[in-house]
Amino acid sequence: MHKRGYRIGQGDAPLKETLAAALVKLTRWNPDRPFVDPFCGSGTIPIEAAMIGQNIAPGYNREFSSEHWPWMNSTIWDRIREEAEDIAKYDQPLDIKGFDVDSRMIKVAQQNAVEAGFMDLIRFEQRDIKDLSVEGLNGVLVGNPPYGERLGEVEEAEELTQIMGHIMDKYPSWSVYMLSSLENFETMYGKKATKKRKLFNGFIRTDLYQYWGQRK
Ligand SMILES: C[S@@+](CC[C@H](N)C(=O)[O-])C[C@H]1O[C@@H](n2cnc3c(N)ncnc32)[C@H](O)[C@@H]1O
Numbered sequence: 590m591h592k593r594g595y596r597i598g599q600g601d602a603p604l605k606e607t608l609a610a611a612l613v614k615l616t617r618w619n620p621d622r623p624f625v626d627p628f629c630g631s632g633t634i635p636i637e638a639a640m641i642g643q644n645i646a647p648g649y650n651r652e653f654s655s656e657h658w659p660w661m662n663s664t665i666w667d668r669i670r671e672e673a674e675d676i677a678k679y680d681q682p683l684d685i686k687g688f689d690v691d692s693r694m695i696k697v698a699q700q701n702a703v704e705a706g707f708m709d710l711i712r713f714e715q716r717d718i719k720d721l722s723v724e725g726l727n728g729v730l731v732g733n734p735p736y737g738e739r740l741g742e743v744e745e746a747e748e749l750t751q752i753m754g755h756i757m758d759k760y761p762s763w764s765v766y767m768l769s770s771l772e773n774f775e776t777m778y779g780k781k782a783t784k785k786r787k788l789f790n791g792f793i794r795t796d797l798y799q800y801w802g803q804r805k
Contacts, residue, residue, distance in 0.1 A: 593640075594651025595705035598697035600630040604733055604768075606647070608790060609633040613641050615786070615797065616729045616766050620681050623728035627721050627753070629687030632698030632713060634731055639707045643681045646673035650706065684725065688716035719752050726762045726805045733768040736793065747777045754778035757800070764802040770795045 593606045604612075612634060618624055620642040626634040640647065649670075656666050689695055692715040702711050723730065734753075737746030750771060757765050758779070767774070770793055775781050783801040787794065 592651065593647055593705070595636060595701050596631065596633070597704050598631055598700055600691075600694050600697065602733075602736065603631050604633045604790065606633055606637060608788070609637040610641065610647065611788075612731055612733075612766065612768060612797065613638045615799075616731055616764065618642075618729045618731075620683050623684040623723065623725040624686070625723055625728060625730050626687045626732045627689075627716075627718055627730060628732040628734045629689050629698055629713065630694050632687050632701045632711070634733075635685045635687040635698070635711045635713070636702055636705050636707060638685050638731075639683055639702075639710055640705070642683045642685070643678045645677050649673055649677075650704075683710050685711045687711060687713045688718075688721065689713075690715070690717045718749050718756075721753070721756050723760055723763060727802060728760070728763045729766065730757065730763055731766045733790070733795075736770045736795075743771070746771055747773070750774055750777040751779065754780060760802075762802045762805045765798075765800040767798045768795050769798060774798050 618638065624635070624638050629635055655661055687698055695713050695715045698713045702708055702713065734749050735742065735746050737743040754777065757763060768788060768790065771777065774796065775798065778798070780800065782798040784799040786797040786799065788797050789795070
């Protein structure tokens with residue numbers, strides 16, 4: 590069920606679509622607020638946010654093998670697809686962006702967004718976290734930074750967290766939700782999380798560090 594049909598390309602550590610959708614839901618984001626994933630990789634989180642924002646059913650652009658079972662009444666599938674189509678809000682404007690330092694990942698994310706039908710709705714851009722800036726009020730920053738499983742990588746992951754903490758300090762109305770396996774995430778970010786929630790990304794134990802913004 591986690592396969593949505595839009596992911597034609599992926600990076601080294603893509604998030605499962607269902608976990609990405611769960612992250613978006615946990616942020617309580619709605620399309621009136623800006624949304625940014627600063628470590629977007631193949632674009633899974635922004636694409637799931639766009640689907641949620643426009644109320645598009647997961648799996649709307651894929652086939653399911655049960656559609657071809659000889660004894661399956663195909664009108665059931667037609668009806669369900671019609672129902673999904675009726676409640677989709679294709680005109681809902683969205684302010685969703687995805688950044689990644691790796692330009693190859695930006696290309697992959699753009700291809701996936703085209704496949705999902707969101708080519709013009711999500712802006713993907715090559716950008717290092719140290720150049721992060723966000724626009725608008727009450728936005729939501731969501732992502733899963735590099736995990737850093739090996740020694741050098743841990744230091745790099747810590748540094749990225751530190752940089753992000755400094756930058757987001759300038760945007761008190763924004764909420765930040767980061768899925769990380771760094772146990773010292775809060776120390777590195779420079780602030781205690783409003784809430785922490787344990788989540789497994791495959792076999793990796795991670796925490797969703799939540800910093801709730803002061804709504805304006
Ligand atoms: C764990 S992956 C994110 C996977 C993504 N959620 C997906 O579903 O494909 C982390 C991403 O952070 C990016 N990254 C690493 N260092 C970065 C930096 N300094 N600034 C921005 N992005 C960076 C990597 O290129 C990688 O794509």
